[in-house]
Amino acid sequence: MLLLALFVWCGSVTEAPAQNDQRVYAGALVGVSALSADGRSTTSPSALAVSLYTPKNGPALNVFGGFHLKPYFSLQANYMWNRNDLALFSSFATEDSGGFYEQGRRSSQHAVVIDALVYFRRVESSIRPYLGTGLSVLRFTSDIETQAVSSGLDAPRHPIISTGIGLRSAVGVDINLSRRLSVRYSFSETISRNPISPSLMPPGERRLANFQNLVGLIARF
């Protein structure tokens, strides 16, 4: 309801004079990507299996171009990239046997995203916070980085490759430095199917969330 009200509010506002020029913009942001972790344990009175993966923060890049449709509303196309190291761990134990592996991996994601941005101040304002949401097509790949440490359980040997759909939500703020140049800060979360968790034993069950803190510049044309 709130989102609907915001869209109605944004759509009902008449165009500002400043909107007639410089409606197209483009920019680039860099920052940090943090992937969500996952873990699972299955237990019975005499047996246990535990698996988890831990991601490291990694670099992220966002290149985008957009169009100010209304004083409070914009559309934007993004290319996004991030790289993160992972450590996969799986283990089991029974009354008379046990085993585990720990494997270091490198992962990267490439995504193309279409966002709708709802601003809370008009297009000519100096400080313009916004909410954004959009759909993405993302490509995830992961390769073995370090040989696994293991005992009694084999680590996965194959690369992990997945192409899927993601939902991206973002908050951010544009701060004008000049008539044509702004600084943008953005915090976003992209949720998608998790291509890492099925490689664990027992398989994890959570979706993959990709949190990105980004900062950079926007030029208006």
Added chain:
Amino acid sequence: MTRVFFVLAIVVCGVVVRPLPATAAESDRLYAGGLVGISTLSADARTVVSSPNVSVSLYKPENGAAVSGVVGVHLYRFVSIQANYIGNRNRVTLVSAVISPSGGHFDEQARSTAQHALVGDVLIYVRALESVVRPYFSVGVGVVRFESDQLPLALGSDLEPAPEHIASTRAGLRVAVGIDVTFGGGWSFRYSFSDAMSRNPVSSQLSPRGQRSLANFQSLFGLVRRL
């Protein structure tokens, strides 16, 4: 780069510390409200490998209920200060295990947890006091009381379990974003998403000990009224 940050700081300060207009300064500066929602605690895990043996521990939290009561003052058109009580309950499952090729020992516990926090926040709005739609971000510090009790469901084999009762009082840092939507009569709808960071009293009970701070994410919505 330093100059850019200096300019940004001046711009932000210049916007937020504008005085209240005379009419608003005399009344409607106080407000109070109540919010309810969902609390999500961060998880933690750790592995210590000394091949062919390994120790592993983790805890898995479930989403739980959260409530918040707020009282605040609109100091300026873009700045408010606010006192919060925030409470939430979550169930967590703790697992600790030592595994070797000849077998393993483990402990699994289901636990209830409750957190009560008193937090003082500074809110910076991005639209003026008289606006209908007022997004904000805030930051604050406070005191958090954490308690956890073991539930009857527990499995294990020869590994020392975590204590039946865990209690901890510590300082916390809370950051939030939110929005107030005014709908008349001094009433506003508020949505808030916050992250409260503090020392982790659960991880220290795992074996091996976890190392991450406890993050408490809360999605809250409710009503705020000017007094």
